[in-house]
Amino acid sequence: MHTILRKQQLSPNVTRLDVLAPRIAQIRKPGQFVIVHLAENSERIPLTIADANPSAGSIALVIQAVGKSTRDLVALEPGESIRDVAGPLGHATELIDSGRALCIGGGVGTAVVHPIAQGLHERNVHVTSIIGGRSREWVIFESELKRLGDVVVCTDDGSYGRKGFVTDAAKEFLERGGIDIVYAVGPVPMMRAVANLTRPFGVRTIVSLNPVMIDGTGMCGGCRVSLGKETRFACVDGPEFDGHLVDFDELQDRLSTYREFEQQANACAAGTCRLEKQSA
């Protein structure tokens, strides 16, 4: 059992849980994830390790409540626990040893960018984080990232930081030159936009993918993504890939596979499920 040690609301639908998982806290590397299985009938869901505190034995999971499973997780209170946490899974981030990196985070993806920035900072790489959200209240991990380098905040409505998309700010940095690598994590359209932006500049761009996954160990193949003409499993070959090769259209499409089921699960949770009413 993995006890929740701390809970923090980061934005209207994003919650940070610090969860007891001593072994994982001790050995996790930037970019790695865990599979979380809340209880007997829950889904297994992959979550990137946003931070870790080896001395407290805890890892930080940042969860956007979008469906039933994620809502169940963020409903947990300190002292309650998660039945299963398996990991750390996936490859560690490919970190450069010197130079300048742009770390671009959109929405909850900012939490995934954080450990990458941590890893770069430890290697004395100059980190500029460009993070965005719809408006001020949706911006997360700003203070944590500020400890690791420069931070540029963008909001769609201009309520905080610059008005506009993260790609607008990133473009200026790329035009000025001197960027050795770009890391981008966020919604699929954002990662696609960043990859399209960096391509003409010839700057290596790493994206972290979060496709549908069950076991996280290569067994199910549900997380397959197309990289050029090759198929890769995000769980064991990734989760980070060369953004210039990823087929984002396919990724986004595959993410919609269970949309109807999600709506049904939401309806059931809200008490408006037809099936439940019929059987009641």
Next chain:
Amino acid sequence: MNASPERITTKQRLQIQRQKMPEQNPTDRSANFEEVNLGFTEQLALLEADRCLQCKDPKCVSGCPVGVNIRTFIDLLSKGKIAEAAQSLLCDNALPAVTGRVCPQENQCEAECVRGNKGLPVGIGYLERYVADWARKHRDQLPKVEIKSTGKKVAVVGSGPAGLTAAGELAKMGHEVTIYEALHKPGGVLVYGIPEFRLPKAIVAQEVDRLRELGVKIECNVIIGRTYTLPELRERFDAIFIANGAGLPVFMNVPGENLKGVYSANEYLTRINLMAAYQFPNSDTPVLKGKRVAVVGGGNVAMDAVRTAKRLGAEAMIVYRRTADELPARAEEVHHAKDEGVTFHFLTAPVEVVGDDKRWVTGLKCIQMKLGEPDASGRARPEPVPGSEFILPCDTVVVAIGTRANPLLTATCPELKLNRHGNLVVDENGMTSLPGVFAGGDIVRGAATVILAMGDGKKAAKAIEAYFQSVLR
């Protein structure tokens, strides 16, 4: 053997016909997940046991990968000494309630039974199941195993049939055994792969509990190669048995395979068996049930998948590139699938998965095959008939054409010798290129059967014992 008159003569034994396994009728069972075979009654079991001729040199035993003393347990059963029969069976086979259900007996023990020379062999699998089920329900009537601790520590990687068997044997030898399982529930393929209607999960759970009673520790959610590396385990244990299976699904490598509605058999079965997706929304994991489900392949996994699809309400079909004669699945599974209304498209090979503009599967483009000359495996090689392409309409495709070795563990230990398929290379004792590190089951064999994995587990336990005697004396 002695002067007392025989209870039954050989002539009488020969007159008894093979008893049929009672099963749920096909119409009912194709709509539920309950077990198909219902098990022998006492009367059926005793009749079937009396069919055994008690051969002086029983050939059946040589057909059993774990060497169950078949003649003895059947003899005890037929004499009404069921507790002793159970004790004998359990001594040879760590998971008899499992093997009595999933072994391909027709190719093993029953293939060697002399009664099969003229008529039908003794139903050894059915009798094994009967005795094992009795043992599950009457644990208090079985003597407790006396265990003397040796102080030696053994790690077992994976809790599938090979791992469970090795753990049981090693624990009985007095070693301190810890099993590491990557998933959240122990059992490996017995829980994620083989469906409830063929192997109830409660039975697997009971077998696992029996191991725990022997002192075996099971740690779930530990991925060797990620949570701990193999070198780390070697520092903490005196010996290691790797039985992490052949986990990676093989895909067809045809266009359209990433469309929505294409599953590997591993994913499809794991969603349903391990994650109970058939109970959605009471279980949180969904599965696309499909109206027409095409399962590609002809092995036991393909049969499990297609019979599962049928139970989820789909029109379910097998697409197989050879003919019925070459199907690698157990005869009983094929027979059950046909009874349940599964259709078979033989000599049919997929060349593309086709979809609509929303990227949902709408069909499987196939080509007709004909059988040519035998290939390396001795089976006739299927060859495409030019210009015979056609589209088989379906909305779900399940790819069940095999698995290969999962590299997660081996990648963290480059000293381990692998073959060109990524499977571990072992010597005749099941030891890998690293001293004290043994391996068995699918990670060595590639995709094989439960019983062969168990045979490896049993052999490795003996080899580990011998290793302790020789090296660590």
